Amino acid sequence: MRIALLTLEALANRRAVRRFVAAHADDIALVGLSDPYRPQAGGAFGQTWRRLRRSGPRILPYLVLNFALPGLVDALRRAPPGDVDRTPLARSCAERGIPTAKVEDVNGPAFRDALAASGAELLVSFHFDQILTAETIAAAPFGGINVHPGLLPLHRGPVPTIHALLDEPIRLGVSIHRLAPRIDAGGLLAQTEMADAPGLTALAAAARLHEAALPLLDRVLPEIAAGSASETPLPVLPYRAFPTRAEMAALARKGRRAAGLSDVGEALRG
Template structure:
C-alpha cells in the first residue's frame, strides 16, 4: 500500500517538492495551499495547478488553525504531513494527525537562518553558501531534527532570485535523495543545535530603503537581496521613488572611484552614467534604475534621472 501524505505547499519549492512526492509514488490525498495575493508579484509556479493536474483535492484556508482544516486532514488519513514553503506555522495537534511524522523543507542550512525569507537574509549578510534542509516539524519553527541537507554556493554577484533558484533545486534534490529512507522508516534524524544557529524575522518592502552612508559592500548586498522580482532597493527624491534594479560595485582602483570619491553619499550622474557613492567613498554603478509611472516600473536613463530629481527638488 502506498504511503499517504497531506502536503502544505506554496511557491516554486512547493511545486517541485510536490512533484518529487508524486514521482516517488506517494499517495498525496490532500494539498493545502494559499490563494494568490492580488497585491503580490506572483512570479513563481502554482502548487494548486500541479494538484489540479493530478486530480488531488486542494483547499486554501485563510486560517490553518480552523476546525475545517483539521477535519479535512483527518479525512485524508495521512501517514505523513509535508510542508514545502507553506507560509503558516502548523499547530501541534495538526502535526499529530500524521502517525509517521511531519516534515518541512526550509531554505537554509539549519540551524543557520531559521525563520522567514532565509535566502534574502543570507544574500543581505554577504554569505557565500546556503542550501535546503529537510527537517522534522515541531511546535517551534525550524527546530526539529535534521533529515537531510544540500548546500549551494552564493556567488558575489548573485541576486536573491538566482540564489532562490539554486535553493529550489537543492530542496528537490534533498527530498528525492532522502525520501526512500524516510518512507522506509530508516532516515537519520540528526540534532538541530539551535545554539549554533540564527533566527531572522520577515522583511517588508520598506526595509529596502538604501542608506548611502553605509559601506559599498553593505549597500550592494541590499540591492542583490531585494532585486526584482522582490520589491527592490530604493531611494526617495521628493515624491518620486527610484528602485535600483541592477548594479555592480566599481572595482577598487578604478578611475570612476577616484572621480566620485569627493562627492557626498547618494546617487550621482558622471559621464552619462549613474553611480551610487557610499559612505566608504566607494561607488556602485547603477545599470538599471526604475521609477513607478501609473503603477508600472519605467526604466530611467541618467538624463531622465537628472530631469526628474531637478523637478522634484524644485516643485
C-alpha cells in the same frame, strides 16, 4: 506512505513544487494551498504594509516578484499540456486527481477534517507560511517535515536567503528537517550547500535551493516510510525575520538584491 503537501505557490518555489507533485502524484493524498493575503493574516494591504514598515521600499520588488506577478502570469497564460513547470499547481492537481484544500488556518478544524479524510500519513511543508502546532503535526502518523532554503541552524525564519547574502562569508544551502512547533527547530534529516554566484539575488537563490531539495526529498521520504531516517538535533539559533530597513540598506551596499530584473524574466517565463 501517503503525503499531505502544504505549500504557498510563489516564484521562489513554484518550479520545484510543481515537479515534486508530478513526480510523487501517486503518493500525495492532499495539497493544502495557503493564500499569503488571506484575511486572517491582514489581507493584501495589511501584509504588504507590515513588510514595508519593517523592511522599507527595497523589499517591494521581492514581494511583487515572488507573490503577485507569477499569479498574474499564470492567470493570463494557458500552459500547453504536459508542461509541468508552467502549469499552476491547482490545475496540475486537478489533472492528476489530487484533492486540494484552501488553507485559511492550518490548525483549524476545517483543515484537520480535510487531513483526516485524506488519509495522509506525513505532512510535507514546502514554502508554507503558517506555523503548525504540535497537535496538528501529531495528526499525521509520521509527523511532518519542512523544506527550508537555508543552512540550519543558521537563518531560521521566512527569508533565509536574504540573511545568507548579508552574512560574511555567504553560505547558501537547503535543509530538510522535522516539523516542530518552534520555527525551523526540528531535527535535521538532510542538507546540502550551494555555491554563490555573482549577482545572484535572494529570490533566485531561494528558487534554486528549493529545486536542490528535490533529490534530498527523494532520499528522505523512503527512509521515513521505512523508519530508518536519521535525525540530527540542532542548536536553536536566533530567529531572523524579514530584514530591517538597515539590513536592506546593508544588502544594497554589498551590491546584492533581494530581487532584480533577472527575476522579472523568470516570472514571465513561468
